[in-house]
Amino acid sequence: MGLGAFHRSHLAWYTAHASDAEQWGIAAYTGRSAGLADDLSAQDGLYTLVVRSPAGDEAERVGSIVRAHPGTDIPSFVNDLAALETAIVSLTITEAAYADERTSLDRTLLAGSADADLDGLRPLTAIGRLVLGLEARRRADSGALALVSCDNLPENGGVLRQAVHAVAIEVPGLVDWIDAHVSFVSSSVDRITPRLSDEEAAELAERYGDRAPVVAEPFSDWVIAGEFPGGRPQWETAGARFADELEPWEARKLWLLNGAHTLLASLGRLRGHRTVSEAIADADCLRSVEAYWDEACRHLPPELELPEYRAALLERFRNPRIRHLLAQIGLDADTKMRVRIAPVAERERSAGRSADACAKVVAAWLAVDGPGTDRSSVECAIVDLSPVLGVDAAFVEAVLASRRSIGDLTLR
Numbered sequence: 001m002g003l004g005a006f007h008r009s010h011l012a013w014y015t016a017h018a019s020d021a022e023q024w025g026i027a028a029y030t031g032r033s034a035g036l037a038d039d040l041s042a043q044d045g046l047y048t049l050v051v052r053s054p055a056g057d058e059a060e061r062v063g064s065i066v067r068a069h070p071g072t073d074i075p076s077f078v079n080d081l082a083a084l085e086t087a088i089v090s091l092t093i094t095e096a097a098y099a100d101e102r103t104s105l106d107r108t109l110l111a112g113s114a115d116a117d118l119d120g121l122r123p124l125t126a127i128g129r130l131v132l133g134l135e136a137r138r139r140a141d142s143g144a145l146a147l148v149s150c151d152n153l154p155e156n157g158g159v160l161r162q163a164v165h166a167v168a169i170e171v172p173g174l175v176d177w178i179d180a181h182v183s184f185v186s187s188s189v190d191r192i193t194p195r196l197s198d199e200e201a202a203e204l205a206e207r208y209g210d211r212a213p214v215v216a217e218p219f220s221d222w223v224i225a226g227e228f229p230g231g232r233p234q235w236e237t238a239g240a241r242f243a244d245e246l247e248p249w250e251a252r253k254l255w256l257l258n259g260a261h262t263l264l265a266s267l268g269r270l271r272g273h274r275t276v277s278e279a280i281a282d283a284d285c286l287r288s289v290e291a292y293w294d295e296a297c298r299h300l301p302p303e304l305e306l307p308e309y310r311a312a313l314l315e316r317f318r319n320p321r322i323r324h325l326l327a328q329i330g331l332d333a334d335t336k337m338r339v340r341i342a343p344v345a346e347r348e349r350s351a352g353r354s355a356d357a358c359a360k361v362v363a364a365w366l367a368v369d370g371p372g373t374d375r376s377s378v379e380c381a382i383v384d385l386s387p388v389l390g391v392d393a394a395f396v397e398a399v400l401a402s403r404r405s406i407g408d409l410t411l412r
């Protein structure tokens with residue numbers, strides 16, 4: 001679920017490079033639109049992955065997607081999920097989709113499905129469609145499978161479990177069946193995959209004869225924790241890592257990579273930059289990133305090779321040929337701030353430190369997306385990110401001070 005560029009640069013790439021790749025194929029579903037599914041279908045699921053380093057491009061054809069469908073093709077999705085051959089459902093649906101407010105409508109829709117034909121049901125959300133498919137699988141007695149979240153959320157498998165349960169509870173007996181037959185796998189995903197401009201997409205399409213090319217950086221990492229009762233590709237042969245404890249790796253990636261991206265998406269744009277590589281070349285942005293990393297690293301175990309990871313991140317950010325737009329990173333900024341920045345600030349304050357670097361990230365976000373500089377508005381905005389920080393007078397004052405120091409900078 002989720003056929004965007006990141007899925008194709010990451011899970012689909014790992015599947016194509018697994019030692020048993022010939023035994024596996026992906027039936028992929030877009031979020032909504034039919035355009036990408038049509039383009040891939042016209043190419044038998046094949047697409048070009050362009051790995052872009054400062055030295056040049058390396059392109060390969062990836063063939064792990066065997067069918068592509070629009071997300072609106074719910075009958076095909078339900079049939080695929082109910083099929084005995086299906087062992088895994090992956091989700092790359094963005095953080096916001098796990099809390100889609102329309103799930104209340106899907107709960108109402110599914111509440112009457114216990115004795116009904118499922119063919120006419122059309123859930124509005126990704127989670128609603130997933131639950132509909134799980135009910136079809138239960139009725140087909142097709143056995144166990146794994147659900148794998150590939151979105152940037154802490155303990156994303158647990159978040160997915162909660163979201164699925166919240167909808168499935170409306171279908172009598174379905175939650176019990178899910179608990180007995182479905183595993184929820186958490187994973188930490190890491191590969192910068194920028195959205196292509198129309199001009200870039202057209203140039204690559206002409207160069208490679210491909211209607212759906214993807215550009216990604218050379219670096220890739222995937223850490224996975226959970227069970228696969230229906231089997232899985234040998235992703236470890238392509239470089240994936242399996243861990244008993246995902247949380248430290250997850251936090252390293254969310255706080256250091258994604259947290260720095262969130263910082264740059266606000267402060268970098270305020271300082272007139274459009275891309276990550278431009279922003280990280282700005283001395284003030286670099287200082288802010290390093291200071292934020294110092295705070296975050298105090299709460300990560302040293303065995304995660306933090307100095308090496310930080311150095312690698314700077315090299316990745318500075319890659320001028322990866323045009324990662326700050327405006328793209330800044331989408332759904334409040335959701336991202338809650339899971340990337342607020343946890344670090346909370347830990348710093350609990351340890352008796354100022355969390356000034358986190359306060360600057362919050363201040364830059366407020367300058368882009370939030371209210372003015374009066375205390376009550378800022379307090380309300382911080383409470384929305386973290387109730388604990390919102391009532392922390394010292395942290396609120398630090399945010400206000402940083403907001404004043406940013407001054408009248410606006411997006412340019």
